[in-house]
Amino acid sequence: MKTLQAVRGMNDILPADSALWQYLERTVADLLRGYGYQQVRLPIVEPTELFKRSIGEVTDIVEKEMYTFADRNGDSLTLRPEGTAGCVRAMLEHGLLGGGMSQKVWYTGPMFRHERPQKGRYRQFNQIGVEAFNLSGPDIDAELIILSWRLWKQLGLSEAVTLELNSLGTAGDRARYRDDLVSYLRERFDRLDEDSQRRLESNPLRVLDSKNPDTQALLADAPKLADYLDEQARAHFEGLRALLDAAGVPYVINPRLVRGLDYYGLTVFEWVTDRLGAQGTVCAGGRYDGLVEQLGGKPAPAVGFAMGMERLLLLIDTLGQVPEELARQVDVYLVTLGDAAATAGFRLAEQLRDSLPGLRLVVHCGGGSFKSQFKKADKSGALYALILGENEAAESKVGLKPLRAESEQENLGWHDVPARLAELI
Ligand code: ATP
Numbered sequence: 001m002k003t004l005q006a007v008r009g010m011n012d013i014l015p016a017d018s019a020l021w022q023y024l025e026r027t028v029a030d031l032l033r034g035y036g037y038q039q040v041r042l043p044i045v046e047p048t049e050l051f052k053r054s055i056g057e058v059t060d061i062v063e064k065e066m067y068t069f070a071d072r073n074g075d076s077l078t079l080r081p082e083g084t085a086g087c088v089r090a091m092l093e094h095g096l097l098g099g100g101m102s103q104k105v106w107y108t109g110p111m112f113r114h115e116r117p118q119k120g121r122y123r124q125f126n127q128i129g130v131e132a133f134n135l136s137g138p139d140i141d142a143e144l145i146i147l148s149w150r151l152w153k154q155l156g157l158s159e160a161v162t163l164e165l166n167s168l169g170t171a172g173d174r175a176r177y178r179d180d181l182v183s184y185l186r187e188r189f190d191r192l193d194e195d196s197q198r199r200l201e202s203n204p205l206r207v208l209d210s211k212n213p214d215t216q217a218l219l220a221d222a223p224k225l226a227d228y229l230d231e232q233a234r235a236h237f238e239g240l241r242a243l244l245d246a247a248g249v250p251y252v253i254n255p256r257l258v259r260g261l262d263y264y265g266l267t268v269f270e271w272v273t274d275r276l277g278a279q280g281t282v283c284a285g286g287r288y289d290g291l292v293e294q295l296g297g298k299p300a301p302a303v304g305f306a307m308g309m310e311r312l313l314l315l316i317d318t319l320g321q322v323p324e325e326l327a328r329q330v331d332v333y334l335v336t337l338g339d340a341a342a343t344a345g346f347r348l349a350e351q352l353r354d355s356l357p358g359l360r361l362v363v364h365c366g367g368g369s370f371k372s373q374f375k376k377a378d379k380s381g382a383l384y385a386l387i388l389g390e391n392e393a394a395e396s397k398v399g400l401k402p403l404r405a406e407s408e409q410e411n412l413g414w415h416d417v418p419a420r421l422a423e424l425i
């Protein structure tokens with residue numbers, strides 16, 4: 001019979017890789033706890049309407065990337081392409097933003113977009129997202145950037161990432177800018193790429209994002225959004241820059257940075273790297289003060305970002321920053337010979353787990369000769385083997401043999417093993 005394969009662009013995370021995933025998750029979770037952010041765990045499936053109303057009808061995601069289907073009741077559901085919309089929905093549904101209450105939350109999990117799979121771009125991928133609600137000043141924008149900067153330092157990535165920063169201004173600024181940009185581009189309509197021609201009417205700011213070289217050349221002389229920022233937008237941006245300067249976070253201003261989702265305003269930022277080829281953005285976010293209201297809530301300012309876990313893991317690996325301790329998953333491998341020793345072995349193992357809770361101890365299962373068991377012990381990566389034959393079992397003794405060094409086997413009473421292992425490992 002033909003074997004089945006995973007859906008294209010959707011990856012299995014296999015045993016050899018899961019320790020690195022856990023390391024990244026753990027590092028982020030610890031860091032965010034240290035800044036007072038709490039985790040939310042949200043559904044993977046949401047009503048399609050949620051994404052249409054939040055991300056915007058004329059975005060790549062909603063136009064062509066969503067996994068949308070009718071469920072058995074005929075309701076249109078979508079596998080979430082991103083986490084912000086669901087997070088805002090949950091905040092509103094549970095009244096967590098009432099009375100101007102602020103919230104600092106994060107989430108992690110798979111997102112789904114029907115894109116062309118390639119290195120760093122998949123159809124199921126994982127994000128860690130961080131959002132803060134009901135805080136309107138540049139201080140919280142700065143905090144989000146500063147904590148991501150700390151994360152890069154902890155992960156050993158800070159040399160390889162650059163912060164790109166821009167301000168999209170207020171809704172009024174963007175409306176005035178949009179008019180002028182559209183007139184400028186309309187006069188040069190024929191020289192625009194096809195996507196940009198389409199977007200000119202529906203979502204003109206996205207034209208700035210075009211990867212087409214001719215369109216990019218045209219944009220060189222186009223009106224600049226920076227010239228349209230009003231007093232409020234300017235003050236917000238300057239406030240953010242002052243806080244980043246004070247914290248020593250380096251950045252570059254990228255006036256072309258607009259972000260692919262409709263709901264951003266004021267601050268937008270991306271952390272980019274040149275080490276991963278075309279898929280260089282590892283983390284992206286910004287302020288989205290209009291979204292809560294757009295989803296039916298009372299107006300509430302909000303800011304957040306999401307990082308792509310696959311790209312971060314690729315970067316950790318590319319830069320040789322995988323922590324050494326992840327290479328070894330087993331400390332001790334227990335081999336036994338004979339039925340009585342096998343039974344005693346389980347008793348010894350459970351005693352050791354009682355006294356050394358962090359110990360990574362594999363009890364050999366499946367029988368076989370000492371020789372074949374030692375082969376498995378060696379392959380497991382364990383530093384030590386514990387050896388239990390019939391005689392040792394009868395006398396509550398056990399052999400302790402280093403597997404990675406030339407030193408001699410020691411023979412110990414069971415009671416002495418925990419202290420000795422604690423010394424050695
Ligand atoms: P890109 O410009 O690379 O398509 P995006 O602007 O669509 O990214 P966001 O929606 O802002 O990305 O998502 C935040 C982060 O999630 C990205 O910076 C990236 O690291 C990651 N990401 C987005 N799409 C994918 C994907 N298809 N596969 C893997 N990671 C992704």
Ligand code: MG
Binds near residue numbers: 260
């Ligand atoms: Mg994209």
